[in-house]
Amino acid sequence: MALLRSRMKKGKGSTRSNEEDFSVNLTKQLDDNLKNLNKMLDNPSDLVIRELTIGSANHRCAIVFIDGLIDKKVVDGKILKNLQTQLQNKTLPSSDAAILDEVQREIISVSHVEQGNTLDDVSNSILSGGTAFYLDGINKVLIMNTMGWETRSIQEPITESLIRGPREGFVENIGTNMVLIRRYIRDSNLRFTTYKVGRRSKKALVLAYVDGIVHPDIVKELKRRLESIDMDDAPESGYIEQWIEDSFLSPFPQIFHTERPDKVSAALLQGKAAILLDGTPFVLTAPSTLGNSFQSPEDYYERWFVGTLIRMLRYGAAFIAMFLPALYIALVSYQPGMIPSKLAFSIAATREGVPFPSVVEAISMGLTMELLREAGVRLPKTIGQTIGIVGGLVIGDAAVQAGIVSPIMVIVVALTAIASFALPSYSIAISFRMIRFGFMIAASVLGLYGVILLYIVLNIHIVNLKSIGVPYTTPFAPSFVKDWLDLVVRAPLTMLTERPKYTKPNDSKPMDKGEKKQ
Template identity: 70%
Template sequence: MGLGSFFKRRQKQQSNKRPSIEFPDHLNKNLDKNLETIETMLEKPNDLVIRKFSLGQENHRCAVVFIDGLADKQQINSNVLKNLQLLSEKKELNHNRNELLNEIEKELVSTGDVERGKTLDEVSFALLYGSAILYLDGISQVLILDVKGWETRSIEEPITETLIRGPREGFIEDLRTNMMLIRRNIRDPNLRFQTHQVGRRSKKNLVVSYVEGIVHPDILKEVNRRLETIDLDDAPESGFIEQWIEDSFLSPFPQLSNTERPDKVATALLQGKIAIILDGTPFVLIAPVTLGNTLQSPEDYYERWLIGTFLRVLRYGAAFLAMFLPSLYIALVSYHQGMVPSKLAFSIAATREGVPFPAAIEAIIMGLTMELLREAGARLPKTIGQTIGIVGGLVIGDAAVQAGVVSPIMVIVVAVTAIASFSIPAYSVAISFRLVRFGFMLAAAFLGLYGIILVYIMINIHIVNLKSIGVPYSSPFAPSFFQDWKDLVLRAPITMRTKRPSYVQPDDDKSADKGEN
């Protein structure tokens, strides 16, 4: 079939589509017309439930409309329908429809949250978000009843951020549950939740959380401004929000932090930062962040300061190895053999005898192989994923050495690099370091140590110019905030951490008074 006939058939199909129907903006006073409008808009789906009934001796016609599976039938039956039918039989109802609707709202409906709706947009959004709509014939208003009751996942330990010591609860996909977890950690009346809607068609709720009196107003204003510019059909995960509001989409480094841990979000809010919670995902965004924040873990604070400092220094060393170790091996073996001790140089030369590839090609092949194994292990079922990652690496590495494709020292270098990258707490940061590592390897292959230094300078220039919601990404290193160095590479004792981070410019910079500790 040619392209001409395809386009002709396509045009014919489009011409046969039913014309779009324009719906009125405001509700009608006639009950039947309102029900017909909502049925036509949704094309009479099987899960749309319409329950018609009459109230009192005057037979006021009413209807309750909800989506089966989104709304809680038990709440509708016990708190709405049962109350309306029983109580309307015991008392004389008002003949005035406006006053009758007020009476129903205040006396006859026992749901927790009841709102008025006047437009079709309000009704359709509430209906598709799990609310029930109470129609009364003869009035162009409805009652929106909060009876959401869809199935949710139970609160479990976060999978991506496991700790040895710390809380075992994590966020889930339900927005209200996540807000509850934050409120339970911060029982401050100044805790605020601002609601936005994202997605032209999905209309998902997005909540900006902060502590008034701590957060800097300019940072809060900038976050809200960027969120209001989001123009998408749907935002299925907070990663869409992160990519939309970040400062530089060309940077390999994440400019917002994501977490499943309520305790981590609570700590960030009390430091003067902002949390962005999207309905439908357990990952909450934290802004602004710095490079130093990406190498910190909540467990640093749950252990004594000596242990926390040791773990953090170890993590910085692991980040260095994850980025530089393969490139240093390539540079030393290919260009700067004189910098290697003689015995080690002879050992490396002996292991590389018969290897057909130069050190750079060898390192890139093994690095890509490890990345493939890591990706395969992440996508496979949990029961065999870890086994494939570990056993596959050992088998492939041993087979490659036996075949003379790579040297044993190269296998050691790649293994140490992989282990070091696993010690980085944030998954998105670990991926960034792994990506940057290949840039260092290519630079070392062409220019040796000079290439590594040039790329390192370029990355430092990029980091110094990078910002997270207007806050310098390299702070408190540059610009320097010496007060914040107590919680950067070192983790000072809790009694010395009396001020909030200076780089977020909190309105209230004191987190505690020494006399109260």
């Protein structure tokens, strides 16, 4: 009890390491155990304690749960009803431990039941949607999984819509997400390793991989990083991504996220691992490379030349999103001789009367487009798209009519915005949008030389960047020639007979020569 009082005095502002143990052993007195639980949770109004007697000797017991976190049909029909009907006037064993074992084996009709002997075991269970069964005279409890709060149904992914492909996406329930992955990969080697994240929230986190395909070093490194997480709460998988990524100073995402089960299953079968966090529909996949950001599941659902064309368009869109405004500034301000004469005269005519240099035009219009994009995201759906489209047209036309910017600049900014929307990865698109402003400034200082110099610096950064120890630029550099069949082009499926070499999979081929097809 002294330890319990010491724990209570810690308060909400206390800090503690993962190694410290604040568990309090249960006593044999039912009243003391219930009193300690109430004191620990500060007697919450939603804490339900149902006391009852069982057997002919009227043994005292109680079931405890948090209202709203449990499935009442399970608690009432498979626990409480069984205790009151099957044990009524029944002669029970003389030993309290034997009574608890009999209740666990013969009375409770819940699939997952385990025993606990500390106050932390009970609190963690009921705060996660479980139910605890106390029996007077024994310092152990039965912990039953009765989770049953309201969850969102499976719907089409919002951030990764496809023309052709599955329409189901992950939800906020980690159990449902694990089932979705198992539906795609019905392999006995599929592994799920569970962790608890958050000193206060104690959320479930699952590391998924296919044993026999993924390289052991990748799993070992991911486990090491996940075990190093030390935070009060991880409300979204972005917290996990930022904690375990290789370089927090890089503008590029080193771990990708997705809402699509088909995308995660494909990554697992390529020798990668996935990280699922309870409470979010976004699942992380690692290791990831720059080439992965231009790939979409739809590339494989269409014929190979259609997928290749779309993927090449994405690479072109990435170039436009990053370089077009900077090239415009460099050519107009420093190297106008590189522009064809008729086009140069046309640009000069449109810029006549514009009071600002081209770099001020580009940065101001770029910031305006970013503000409109952000406003469109935050506003309700029904008016968000209208604000984004109409706002851009109105502001652009008004700026041209007022002589603040030139018409050619409006075209450049519009093309840049459209190109950034063509990228399938939202995270990489944001990175290109940020880097674009750096190229604008470099172009305003040194023209094309500034763009080239910054591009060299950017390449130096990318080739030194890693994702869970895997170089970010693979299979470009280091080069894996066979992996180029699924990089800029998407070769026919009959040619994609091996897994990516950069993940160093133990099983390099989807079907070994000596293995029989099932």
